[in-house]
Amino acid sequence: MRQELQDELYAKYPNIFAQKDLPITQSCMGWGINVGDGWYKIIDELCQKIQDHTLEVKRTYKKFNPQASQVKEKFGVLRFYIDGADEYIYNLIDEATAKSAKTCDVCGADGHCASYRRWWVTLCKEHSAEYIAKSGHSIDEVYYDEELPEDFDDSETT
Numbered sequence: 001m002r003q004e005l006q007d008e009l010y011a012k013y014p015n016i017f018a019q020k021d022l023p024i025t026q027s028c029m030g031w032g033i034n035v036g037d038g039w040y041k042i043i044d045e046l047c048q049k050i051q052d053h054t055l056e057v058k059r060t061y062k063k064f065n066p067q068a069s070q071v072k073e074k075f076g077v078l079r080f081y082i083d084g085a086d087e088y089i090y091n092l093i094d095e096a097t098a099k100s101a102k103t104c105d106v107c108g109a110d111g112h113c114a115s116y117r118r119w120w121v122t123l124c125k126e127h128s129a130e131y132i133a134k135s136g137h138s139i140d141e142v143y144y145d146e147e148l149p150e151d152f153d154d155s156e157t158t
């Protein structure tokens with residue numbers, strides 16, 4: 001993601017991105033927000049909802065302090081790892097991940113998550129054509145559904 005977009009998110013949600021300056025040995029947030037510009041809106045909306053929810057919970061539980069530990073793209077979809085979250089926030093993240101599988105990560109237009117010679121990317125028609133022209137890789141498989149394939153592994157954090 002472009003530096004200025006990333007900085008906007010950091011400025012808007014300082015508590016969620018409190019780990020951004022920690023050394024890599026302590027938090028993967030040090031790698032920055034590793035997704036395409038097209039997902040800016042998805043992350044912005046997700047963080048807004050997390051922030052609103054956090055303020056709500058803090059009224060009764062002051063220690064509540066969810067912090068993103070890594071934000072990246074994996075297998076063509078958004079991976080948003082967070083420390084100290086609750087079930088409500090995990091559901092918000094699942095929604096955002098499902099949305100990312102239908103949103104071009106380059107431009108934010110409607111897209112499909114597809115595998116280009118085993119490399120998963122979510123792109124709109126135009127950027128898919130561009131990707132194929134550049135890489136020479138054709139599409140092997142496309143996921144149109146909200147359901148992600150079962151073998152999408154989100155346990156790994158690298």
Ligand SMILES: [Zn+2]
Nearest residue numbers: 104107124127
């Ligand atoms: Zn696009």
